[in-house]
Amino acid sequence: MRALFIAAAGAAAGAVAGAAGVSLASDPPMYRAGYAEDRAQIEDLLGRYALAVDFNDAEGYGALFTEDGVLVHGNGREDGRDAIVEFASGFVPDPEDGVRPSRYQHNITNLVLEVAPDGLSAEGVAEWVQADNANPERRTEIGYFGHSEDKYVKIDGRWYFASREIFNEGLARRAASGQDNPVRHMWEDAPTPTWLEANPDYTGN
Amino acid sequence: MRMLTLAAVSVALAASLAAPAVARKPTAQEKADIETLAGHYIFAIDWRDPEAYAATFAPDGVLNYGGGQAVGREEIATVIRSLRERELANAEDGEETRGGGYNQHFVSNMVIDVAEDGNSATELAYWFAISGEDPAISSFGHYKDELVKIDGEWFYASRRTYNEQAEGRGTFHFFNPVTNPERYGAHVED
Numbered sequence: 001m002r003a004l005f006i007a008a009a010g011a012a013a014g015a016v017a018g019a020a021g022v023s024l025a026s027d028p029p030m031y032r033a034g035y036a037e038d039r040a041q042i043e044d045l046l047g048r049y050a051l052a053v054d055f056n057d058a059e060g061y062g063a064l065f066t067e068d069g070v071l072v073h074g075n076g077r078e079d080g081r082d083a084i085v086e087f088a089s090g091f092v093p094d095p096e097d098g099v100r101p102s103r104y105q106h107n108i109t110n111l112v113l114e115v116a117p118d119g120l121s122a123e124g125v126a127e128w129v130q131a132d133n134a135n136p137e138r139r140t141e142i143g144y145f146g147h148s149e150d151k152y153v154k155i156d157g158r159w160y161f162a163s164r165e166i167f168n169e170g171l172a173r174r175a176a177s178g179q180d181n182p183v184r185h186m187w188e189d190a191p192t193p194t195w196l197e198a199n200p201d202y203t204g205n
Numbered sequence: 206m207r208m209l210t211l212a213a214v215s216v217a218l219a220a221s222l223a224a225p226a227v228a229r230k231p232t233a234q235e236k237a238d239i240e241t242l243a244g245h246y247i248f249a250i251d252w253r254d255p256e257a258y259a260a261t262f263a264p265d266g267v268l269n270y271g272g273g274q275a276v277g278r279e280e281i282a283t284v285i286r287s288l289r290e291r292e293l294a295n296a297e298d299g300e301e302t303r304g305g306g307y308n309q310h311f312v313s314n315m316v317i318d319v320a321e322d323g324n325s326a327t328e329l330a331y332w333f334a335i336s337g338e339d340p341a342i343s344s345f346g347h348y349k350d351e352l353v354k355i356d357g358e359w360f361y362a363s364r365r366t367y368n369e370q371a372e373g374r375g376t377f378h379f380f381n382p383v384t385n386p387e388r389y390g391a392h393v394e395d
Contacts, residue, residue, distance in 0.1 A: 036232070036236065110243065112248060127247065141341075146309075147248075169307065180252065183257065
């Protein structure tokens with residue numbers, strides 16, 4: 001797919017001006033009949049994901065992944081549901097330094113999703129932002145934001161994360177700024193390089 | 206498509222802002238497709254991808270935004286290309302890295318009406334943007350869109366961006382744009 005996009009970009013001026021236009025995603029697009037139902041179910045999965053994170057529900061979090069699911073996050077990588085549940089067990093509220101326990105809340109939007117022709121796997125990219133009030137005054141702030149590159153599989157009629165790569169613009173090791181639009185690289189094995197991978201001499205956060 | 210819209214609405218002067226005269230709610234498939242289009246639009250703007258951005262518009266699409274109006278994919282792509290070049294030029298040594306103007310937009314609260322024939326639609330949606338290494342909400346507003354379906358794929362026939370932080374791009378507080386289309390856009394110069 002990357003080769004297709006590079007070819008398209010190489011003819012950028014002509015392609016943009018042409019009536020046929022530039023393909024928005026894969027060629028041909030994978031919006032087959034039934035796309036809406038798959039998309040609704042995967043949006044539901046993403047909603048459950050955010051709620052599990054925000055309410056420290058480690059088991060609920062792990063249940064969204066396949067048994068051999070992979071999670072790449074700001075501090076490393078987890079292989080398999082058991083490891084993912086253990087990782088999620090580390091989600092704890094900030095110290096009780098304010099008038100009430102602090103909260104954080106994740107919003108996931110801008111989902112670009114493609115479902116494979118057989119309807120059993122899908123890939124998506126989406127953006128996320130975390131609001132929180134983790135300060136003594138419980139003042140609302142934006143904590144982090146980033147995007148994710150996700151692979152989904154459908155098992156016995158239900159969608160799961162097969163893998164989830166989380167990028168975080170607050171962490172150089174997980175930032176994707178300066179990279180290509182990740183939509184152009186869906187269905188490739190390699191995720192978008194992080195900013196740190198592209199700038200290995202950097203020594204900040 | 207514009208001709209189709211005009212024919213459907215029949216009130217020519219209001220056509221560019223009014224919902225289709227005979228409109229219905231979107232089907233699940235239409236809503237899913239239009240949400241996907243919104244995702245493509247946002248990834249393209251956030252990664253400063255001019256061609257992918259322009260490809261979300263119809264070939265004769267119109268973008269009306271804080272910097273003016275762009276007509277057609279070439280002009281629309283130029284808006285993003287210029288933004289990208291401006292940001293790269295402004296990046297100072299050591300700053301062309303993680304800052305450099307990087308921000309992210311979020312779209313939600315889509316309200317969609319589809320013309321009875323299923324070939325055009327209007328849409329309202331909220332957006333907000335956050336930016337910076339110490340991220341904060343930098344701006345928010347909404348989109349007012351006309352969409353057209355060409356060969357089974359949805360595109361923006363026109364997108365008008367409202368930004369509550371920008372002079373002349375805000376809206377009246379007390380008129381819900383969903384239910385008061387005739388009051389719509391009073392603060393935006395055509």
